[in-house]
Amino acid sequence: MLDAAVKALSDEQLEELTKVRQTLHMSPEASGEEEQTARFVVEQLKQIGADRVVSGIGGFGVIAEYQGAADGPTVMIRCELDGLPIEEISEVPYRSQVPGRGHLCGHDGHMVMVLGVAHMLAKYPPQKGRVLLMFQPAEETGAGAPAVIADQKFAEFRPDFAFSLHNLPGRPMGEVSICREYANCASRGMQINLRGKSSHAAAPEDGLSPATAMATLMGVLAELGAGGEMNDQFALSTLTHARLGEPTFGIAPGFGELRVTLRSISDALMDDMVARAEQAVARATKDLEVSISWHDIFLACVNHPESRDHIIKAAKYNGAALKELDFPMRWSEDFGRFGLDGAKSAMFFLGSGENQPQLHNPDYDFPDKLIPVGTAMFTTLIDQLLGLND
Template sequence: MTLTNSDIAELIALRRDLHRSPEVSGQEAGTARRIVDALTPLADEVITRLGGHGVAAVFVGAGDGPTVLFRCELDALPIAERSGVPHASEARGVAHLCGHDGHMAILAGLGRLMARQRPARGRVVLLFQPAEETGAGAADVIADANFDSIAPDYAFALHNRPGLPLGHVGLTDGPIACASRGMRITFRGKEAHASEPENGTSPMPAMADLMPALAALSRGALGDAEFRLATVTHARLGEPAFGIAPGDGEVWVTLRTLVDAQMDALCTAAEALAQSAADAHGLVVNWQYEDVFLHSENHPEATQIAQAAVAALGMSQDGQGCPMRASEDFGRFGHSAKAAMLYLGSGEVHPALHNSDYDFPDDLIAIGARIFDRIARDILG
């Protein structure tokens, strides 16, 4: 099965329409409606409101067999777009700068292929997942009672990957994306008049000590089991006023490890640094964790199936770009299914993910749909 020129033109139009109207994690109601409208005429069943705004389109084969799930993401990023493309985001400060619009178009293309020829057996489920960017979406979908009826035996996903040649596939078994979590550290001291800072307790020196100490927790190369990375992403000190010596402040840091087993030790080390900085400067400190991602790991059998499909299509593939430092909450599906994620090259000089000038390459829509279609038919016939 292949997509026609008309299919591709319509899928590109869908992708660009989604790009114009992005929605951030947890607010993807309009995006979900657009997906429901596109898939309802094709699928045997469409399930909505999965783990929030998630949508699943189900295609049923003639005979019994396993359930194969293909997953993409609904959400965009809270970043202003500066790509200059005609279909640029019309939502202020929000844009599809990670390519989720393209991933949705790929699954919509797969839906067209499945509608024209159902699998010989089993089921194919196309999952449009909410809230990937916060790490909450996969867990919420899996916890939803309606997910039980479509729980997969195999799960596959892809992510476009700037830096790899256009259409090249990066794929290997083992860890494929890092574990990460955001740590918000809050200091509380005492405000004072700016002319009398000695009458207060400012968190400024503690924050100045802490930020480079957190960054120094980083060590190892990405391929090492001991790899860890601490990235300070935000800091706030008091209020934006010249007359007040600050009494509170925050430091945000993203903690990252190759595998989940290393995360507890990194968190403990970061907490000890925060407590030490507070104690040294007479402050109260608290911390909390947000945007928690478990590491993603490709199952050997699922990886072999995907590698065979890519080879059968005559596409170039190797382990380039694997694993990646970034996190992906797709890994949670691998706890109960044989799962694999592949990376699809966006071009060696393409703008990087989360950059304000990023735009998904439309040429990847047909390529991604063909790969997924071949995987599904290799498993289900």
């Protein structure tokens, strides 16, 4: 193992990476639109150095590859390319220059931490095996990881180990948190379209309104999961949108739409929620035309015990405060798909400040103080599994 001080980024590298992070922050692209971000990342990787850079994976995904001299496992470090379709309201000088778009989840910082790892690998290449730095598209919609895995370009890269992180507002700066098993909840969006027949508001009996069915479903679907304290039966159903007819006074409505987000600690509980939700819709809408579609599908993200142990070891090696958690984050991540694809995967969390705005808040900004922390954690994980040449 290289000494932690040896693996530290230089002041010049940190200054440059901070500038890169702020440049990325000014030009966010939403899921599936990350063409310019990917191009910028490729340019950075070519300047820093890699054995090979492959782009266009699963959309705009980018992989930088580093080969060791001897045989060994493949270790993937994954970050995200996409921003959010949210208007930024912060006053920082590098605020988003793209109307209606913002890096308000910290993916700009995640990318830069992985670029920091690229700097380390350019100086200290792996002794054995192979390192992949994966810049993944479309995490926010849950479409990115499945698209990467399904892409034939990814077939030659499939990792044995996969690691990722997410910054975590509300926790002390630089604290490493790791969940015992489940790291993130499963979730999916349910869209229900109801169609009957409109009529004059003076003669509603001559039409077929979805209003009663919608009112019933708004109550019944909310009862699928009450949320509350996180435990091994956690389930939450959140009504996110409702629309009934035209915004007039003279028409009894003939159509309606409901959107609900289902969330659960495990995929098994999610399957149960989905079945009960579909049954509830069938019971409430017998006389209506109904269509159900599913969106933003995230499977539960589960930490592999071996990779989890490596993260704990890396945190202790780097002198980071460590918090071991029994239960996952409520929010979802598509990173778990790599575990289902055969990688020993695990995600950890880095505290980004106890008084920081929440993820997806319009005034959120990734703290640059975390850049060397995340870079050190990822570099140490690679060193533990593959060894780095001094």
